[in-house]
Each structure stands twice: as structure tokens, then as C-alpha cells.
Amino acid sequence: MSLPLDAADLAAIWLTLKLAALTTVLLLLVGTPLAWWLAHTRSRLKGPIGALVALPLVLPPTVIGFYLLVAMGPNGPLGALTRQLGLGTLAFSFSGLVIGSVCYSMPFVVQPIQNAFEAIGKRPLEVAATLGASPLDRFFTVALPLARPGIITASVLGFAHTLGEFGVVLMIGGNIPERTRVVSVQIFNHVEAMDYASAHWLAGGVLVCSFLILLLLNRRGRPSVMPGTRA
Amino acid sequence: MRLPLLITAIACLSVNPLALADEVQVAVAANFTAPMQEIAQAFEQDTGHRVVAAFGSTGQLYAQISHGAPFEVFLAADATTPARIEQDGLAVTGTRFTYATGALVLWSADASLISDGEQLLRSGSFQHLAIANPKTAPYGLAATQVMQRLGLSAALADTLVEGQSIGQTYQFVASGNAELGFVALSQVYRNGEITTGSAWQLPADLYEPIHQDAVLLDKGADNPAAAALLSYLKSERAAAIIRGYGYGH
Structure with missing residues (x-):
């Protein structure tokens, strides 16, 4: 047997890592304020927004992929917007995959951070306030450091979940090398083309990688890492 | 309380011998989805047999069949895949024929x-x-x-x-x-x-003709409904439906 992974496989691996990393960074930027709001608000919207964030946990990826495809099309709301901005349409592009992944992995980032913020409680923040810390100060120097374990859990889960994404990419990706052909799709291609040797190498790699990520997470002493469960 | 009832119901559904005997499981190339649905309806009317169809790309379906999928008839989008299945020993020899020529x-x-x-x-x-x-x-x-x-x-x-x-x-x-x-x-x-x-x-000289072959799979060898479906595909009523979708027949 020659090299187990060919150039297309390596491109798929690189693309997947890029997608997962970018998605995780974006989700931390968007998800942290959202988690803060969810943890502290008394608004009536808390229920609906929380449910919306959690939806990808229960929805089949085909549902997300299908609606994204329709929304991103030239007649869809998202497609109309991006076309007006001169960006063209998003389907079959890396940007489209990033948007899809952000939706798809949202609960895996927001919920651990929200749990962490809720576990801190009000007291440390009130103490900081009496010492003269401004709200922004309290957020960055008190809340964020205390929520660090939750944020780390969120990053790892967001990254790992995006690595495992398949259905959404299949629906909106178009199987384009170096742009939308991620590892899971490449494995599917190999299996479809009956190239089981290549499929094994990639699939085994994903399996080992995912296992190690979760092992690492659990060794950090986080007993409960799954979203939806309260620590 | 309700669980035993449910189990009984499921058991009844799954062991009904009549339903099994009259049913044919067919794997159909995606391009033939619409005509197959129409043909299945006509076939059920004319013969009383029931068609259970799964649609996918020919390669996908081939992979499924070679891994033991329970299909009894295969309608491919080419001629080579059914021939390969026959070589693999998963189809009944001599049952292959072209049911449609795609465009x-x-x-x-x-x-x-x-x-x-x-x-x-x-x-x-x-x-x-x-x-x-x-x-x-x-x-x-x-x-x-x-x-x-x-x-x-x-x-x-x-x-x-x-x-x-x-x-x-x-x-x-x-x-x-x-x-x-x-x-x-x-x-x-x-x-x-x-x-x-x-x-x-597209002009026909720009691509190799797409002869779409059907074959009786081993799993359907003893199912009369499977044989009936294959001969129904050659009937005039099926041919008219197939031509209506732009295929050569």
C-alpha cells in the first residue's frame, strides 16, 4: 500500500481543522455574551431564546441543512441579504459552512458557559461592585476568570462537535475540494466509491482524535461536560 | 400498561405473512424516482403487489446491496453496475435488461x-x-x-x-x-x-448513451412479486409512463 492518505484527504483534514477552529472562535465571541444574558436575564424572552439555542441538539442536521440551503438561495432571506451586500450567495462556500457550523454547534458552546455563569452566582459580582468595580470590569476580571472551566469545556465541545459535522455540510456544501469537502464528507465519498482502505484511515483518525479530545476534557476534572446537564 | 399492547401490535405487523409475500423491495436510481412512483401505483393497481422503493445514486445503492441490503430488484442508472452485481454473485443470472435509456x-x-x-x-x-x-x-x-x-x-x-x-x-x-x-x-x-x-x-453524441439496466437480485429470486415487477417494467403501460418522462424505452 502506498501512502495511506492522499492529497485530497490531507486537504480535507486541513479544511476541517480550519472550519472547527474558526467556528469555535466565532462561537466564543457570540456565545459568551449570549450565555451571560441567558444566565442573568429575567426577560420573558429567556425561555424562547434558550430553546432556540438548544434546538440543534434535537433537530436532525438535514433539517438545519435544508433550511440553510433555502435561506441562502437567491430567493431566501439570507441569500437576498448577501447578494445586496455584493457577496453573492453563501451555499457551496467556506463562509456558508462556517455559518452552518455556528448554528449547528451553538448549544455546545453556549450551555456550558451559561452553566458556569449561573454557578458563580451573584455574590462575587456584588462584592466586586461594592469595591467599586464597573459592570464591564466585573465581567472581565471576576466573571470570566471564574467561568474559565466552563469556557474551556465549551471550546473543546464546540471544536469537537464541528469536527463531527456531516449532515449540514452534505446539504449545503456541494463536495468541493479545499472549500467544502470536510473529513466526514471525504469518508462518505470513500465509502460510496468502495474505497474502504482510505475510508478506514480517515475514519479511524477521527475516532482516535475525538476520543482523545473527550479524554483530555474529562481528565481536567469536569464530571459533567454534556450540554443540557447542570454541573 | 400500554407497553404489552404496543408489543403485540408491532408483532402482528411484522409477522403478517400476506403483507410479506406481496411486497417487493426495490432499489431505484434517483433519476427514475418520479416514473417509479407512477409505475408503482399502476403496478399495485394491476397486480395487487406492493412496491417498497428506496432511492439513491447507483453507487450508493450498489454499496448497500453488496453489504446485504434487503433489496430484491435493482433499477440502476447504468448497465455496468447491474453487470458487476451479477458478477459478484448477488443477482440472478440472465435477468438483466435495459428498462430505460436516459437523457x-x-x-x-x-x-x-x-x-x-x-x-x-x-x-x-x-x-x-x-x-x-x-x-x-x-x-x-x-x-x-x-x-x-x-x-x-x-x-x-x-x-x-x-x-x-x-x-x-x-x-x-x-x-x-x-x-x-x-x-x-x-x-x-x-x-x-x-x-x-x-x-x-444535450445532443446524444456528447455523452455515452445512458442505458439503465434492471436486474433481479438474489434476495428476490423466490419472490413472485419481484418477478412480476420486472416483467411489468416491460409492459406497454409502464413503457408509456417511462416515455412520458423523456426516456427511450
Whole structure:
């Protein structure tokens, strides 16, 4: 047997890592304020927004992929917007995959951070306030450091979940090398083309990688890492 | 309380011998989805047998069949895959025949986009051209032959987006995410005309003829409904339906 992974496989691996990393960074930027709001608000919207964030946990990826495809099309709301901005349409592009992944992995980032913020409680923040810390100060120097374990859990889960994404990419990706052909799709291609040797190498790699990520997470002493469960 | 009742109900459903004997499980290439649904209806009316159909790309279905999927009849989108299945010893020898000859079409959901298809392809004035995965879908392979014979393979490479079957390819174009794509004529054609959008029916000399073969699989060897379906595909009523979707029969 020659090299187990060919150039297309390596491109798929690189693309997947890029997608997962970018998605995780974006989700931390968007998800942290959202988690803060969810943890502290008394608004009536808390229920609906929380449910919306959690939806990808229960929805089949085909549902997300299908609606994204329709929304991103030239007649869809998202497609109309991006076309007006001169960006063209998003389907079959890396940007489209990033948007899809952000939706798809949202609960895996927001919920651990929200749990962490809720576990801190009000007291440390009130103490900081009496010492003269401004709200922004309290957020960055008190809340964020205390929520660090939750944020780390969120990053790892967001990254790992995006690595495992398949259905959404299949629906909106178009199987384009170096742009939308991620590892899971490449494995599917190999299996479809009956190239089981290549499929094994990639699939085994994903399996080992995912296992190690979760092992690492659990060794950090986080007993409960799954979203939806309260620590 | 309700659980025993449920179990009984499921048991009844799954052991009903009549339902099993009259049912044929058929794997159908995605391009033949619409005609198959119509044929299945006519077949059920005429014979009383029930058709359970699964649709996918020919390559997908081949992989499933060679791993023990419970299909009894296979309607492929090419002639080579059924022949290979017969070689693998998974089909009944001598049952292969061509049930339809497919046609490829360049199609857009936009009714005004395609007036001169070849010129449009040469101009490259579009972002996305959808094709089916050439490795698993015969209509995808035919599309690559067209681009090759027009000398456009390299020029169009950057615009290509791949559907996993011709069904997904159609969906990319129908939703407007790809401005145009190579799909099966049967997907956009009814009784002599293109149903929506605009299309270029490709000259037959631009791709190898798509002879779509059917074969009786080993799992259906003893099922009368499977044999009945295969002979029904050769009947005049089925032929009329098949021609109505633009296939040669």
C-alpha cells in the first residue's frame, strides 16, 4: 500500500481543522455574551431564546441543512441579504459552512458557559461592585476568570462537535475540494466509491482524535461536560 | 400498561405473512424516482403487489446491496453496475435488461437563463454549475463526458458543485443555489415538454448513451412479486409512463 492518505484527504483534514477552529472562535465571541444574558436575564424572552439555542441538539442536521440551503438561495432571506451586500450567495462556500457550523454547534458552546455563569452566582459580582468595580470590569476580571472551566469545556465541545459535522455540510456544501469537502464528507465519498482502505484511515483518525479530545476534557476534572446537564 | 399492547401490535405487523409475500423491495436510481412512483401505483393497481422503493445514486445503492441490503430488484442508472452485481454473485443470472435509456439535460430554474446552452457553458458567466458525483452517479459521469467533449473540463472546474445523487443535484439547481446544472431529463420533463425553468437537451453524441439496466437480485429470486415487477417494467403501460418522462424505452 502506498501512502495511506492522499492529497485530497490531507486537504480535507486541513479544511476541517480550519472550519472547527474558526467556528469555535466565532462561537466564543457570540456565545459568551449570549450565555451571560441567558444566565442573568429575567426577560420573558429567556425561555424562547434558550430553546432556540438548544434546538440543534434535537433537530436532525438535514433539517438545519435544508433550511440553510433555502435561506441562502437567491430567493431566501439570507441569500437576498448577501447578494445586496455584493457577496453573492453563501451555499457551496467556506463562509456558508462556517455559518452552518455556528448554528449547528451553538448549544455546545453556549450551555456550558451559561452553566458556569449561573454557578458563580451573584455574590462575587456584588462584592466586586461594592469595591467599586464597573459592570464591564466585573465581567472581565471576576466573571470570566471564574467561568474559565466552563469556557474551556465549551471550546473543546464546540471544536469537537464541528469536527463531527456531516449532515449540514452534505446539504449545503456541494463536495468541493479545499472549500467544502470536510473529513466526514471525504469518508462518505470513500465509502460510496468502495474505497474502504482510505475510508478506514480517515475514519479511524477521527475516532482516535475525538476520543482523545473527550479524554483530555474529562481528565481536567469536569464530571459533567454534556450540554443540557447542570454541573 | 400500554407497553404489552404496543408489543403485540408491532408483532402482528411484522409477522403478517400476506403483507410479506406481496411486497417487493426495490432499489431505484434517483433519476427514475418520479416514473417509479407512477409505475408503482399502476403496478399495485394491476397486480395487487406492493412496491417498497428506496432511492439513491447507483453507487450508493450498489454499496448497500453488496453489504446485504434487503433489496430484491435493482433499477440502476447504468448497465455496468447491474453487470458487476451479477458478477459478484448477488443477482440472478440472465435477468438483466435495459428498462430505460436516459437523457442528460443542462437545466436552470430560471426560465430565461438558457437559450443557447453551449454558448452559455462557454461564456462561463455563472458561479455554480451543479453535477452529480461522477464516481457514484452515472448522470454525473455523463456530465463530465459532455464537458470533456466540449473541451471545457478545465474551464468549468472551478464552478462545479457536486450533489451526492442526481436528486441532490436537482435540488441545488431548483433552489437557485446553483444557477444551472446537469440533471436527468426525467426530472424536468413531462409529456413532451420541459416543465419549469429553461433547459438545453444535450445532443446524444456528447455523452455515452445512458442505458439503465434492471436486474433481479438474489434476495428476490423466490419472490413472485419481484418477478412480476420486472416483467411489468416491460409492459406497454409502464413503457408509456417511462416515455412520458423523456426516456427511450
